[in-house]
Amino acid sequence: MSKSTLAMFAALGAGGGAALTAAVYSLRSSDTEKPESQIATSRTVTAPPAPAASSVAIPPAQVFAPTAVAGPVNPAGLFEYGFPGPVSDVASRSALISSYDRRTRNPQWVVEHITPASLAIRDGDRKHSAFVEDDAVPAKFRGQLKDYFRSGYDRGHQVPAADAKWSQKAMNETFYLTNMCPQVGEGFNRDYWAHFEDFCRRLTVQYPSVRIVTGPLYLPRKDPVDNKWYVKYEMIGSPPSVAVPTHFYKVIFAEDGKAGGSVSIGAFVLPNAPIPNEKPITDFEVPIEAVERASGLEFATKLPVQRRRRLCADTTCALVIRDYADRQKAFGKDDKRAISPPRS
Template identity: 65%
Template sequence: MSKVTFAVIAAAGAATGAIATAVLYGSRKQSTTPSTTTTTTTIGPTGTSPPPPMPYGQQAPPPRSIIPPVDPSGLFQYGFPGPVNDLRPAASLTSSYDRRTRNPFWVAEHITPTSLAMSNGDRKHSYFAEDTAIPEKFRGKLKDYFRSGYDRGHQVPAADAKWSQEAMDDTFALSNMCPQVGDGFNRDYWAHFEDFCRRLTGRYPSVRIVTGPLYLPRRGEDGKWKVSYEVIGNPPNISVPTHFYKVIFAEDGLVGGNVALGAFVLPNAVIPNDKPLKDFEVPIEAVERASGLEFATKLPSTRTKKLCQEIPCSILVKEYKDRQRSFGKGQQQPQLR
């Protein structure tokens, strides 16, 4: 297929909660991956240097005949401005942190039937904590969430890390949190979606999930697209995402085997439990373009399958309190067939 339409889901009005609509991104899908060339430029005895590589289709300028009178990179002697992405490897997750928004760029986890069957961790012994590995001035604070109206929304859920207390404690760091709407989303539809991911282990022996926030544009009354989001804290500190994504890699367990890929984008808003999960399915390229990240670049297309063509992509609605009780009892998750 020569063209792919990328659908990115936008939130609807508050009267109806979260109903998916589309912000369309059009792009030609490349049949091959372009190569990247790194050129090292040195100043020779004659004071000349080879020209930098030019974008395709543009003519290269004539070689420079003088030594540049300025050195912009000399700034680095005083320190590199950034951005710096804090990579956090932990027992139950690996994440990359965005110092600007005080939220993660992405958080990756790995679940298996064995990991979910273990019950060595109990969330009543875990506590929300600021991530001291993040410099204090870029850190999300516990006080930022106080009376904010938002839940401290796990990106890797605690229920996926019952296999040890340390693993569960790792999920309670604020670097694994984003502000999420509580009733109707974090405690409801989003939790059912997390349960869907766990139930995938009934079909796949290895499931990898990448979760993170998005800040998507919406069209204003003037017809222009604008990005607008709340910032919580006093002073304002943590950005409130407009949407969240999950990219799922369901592995068949064989060396060099097949991987079923699924990508979903959900608005950070109330979503009725009768809303089909497939309504939030998007091409993986849509998440990449919206997030600035890339997924599965080293996974050959010959090994990929579409998750929602392999299994039914639907949530199983459970009451929040009942689900919380089941988390601590190690109950068997219903399987997807």
């Protein structure tokens, strides 16, 4: 990481704000035009049975305990008519757990767990899966198939279907729209992002257990006219209701499998834009605190510092790019710790 990058994160830690975070996350070549993406088609399918609602109504008096000091007003009395929220629709499914943001119609985060054993089983086939709306989310807040129709964006999995081949049911459940975000297709979802997902799977060659948190970000950019920072993102759908993230993050926890053992952590933020395959994945590595500040989430708060390791110091972080001739090129320094292709 360059000295300028370190200086920016130092300022960020001192209260520099999201503007510095965005500057670090931006691609160096930011003027690349977005290619025309795959046009998603809408079709009617039968959704898998929705799990029972995980959110439980809590009486307002239980959350806002009556104060012993009498006063002329009682703001908490409004909650007797209903609590406004926000409500995170948390779904626990076979291969993932997700938290859904009703405002953006995107997940806030999606958690998965992959192992050598889970990736070795091939009982699921993508051709038997179909994108489905999530009936567990109230209809007025639900992302819909028609929102993506002719939007120019792919329905981008946050937990990849390829990580859930161990069960057809598990794979089917990765196709809920609550596991999707609008992603640029050519150059990102169907290219660089897919190679990044493959990198995560290849980590299981070295680590017996890999846990991953994935989600969208909406980061500010500086306006060249007035030099002020603005959060600006596209909305798709009719009416426009699904937000198009500016960036995506992955926080990876690679476990050594020992009781009380070490956990190698890697945090990455990628722009929702075409990325050249030659771009090293380490260019998108950031401190985990930067993802926390940008997302409003916290990671590994219960993991002791002495058990933490930096993923890209513990193994070589490099993508393997497959071209149409199925040849492979690894970008990164040759290292005996480099992740080898799994055996077929």
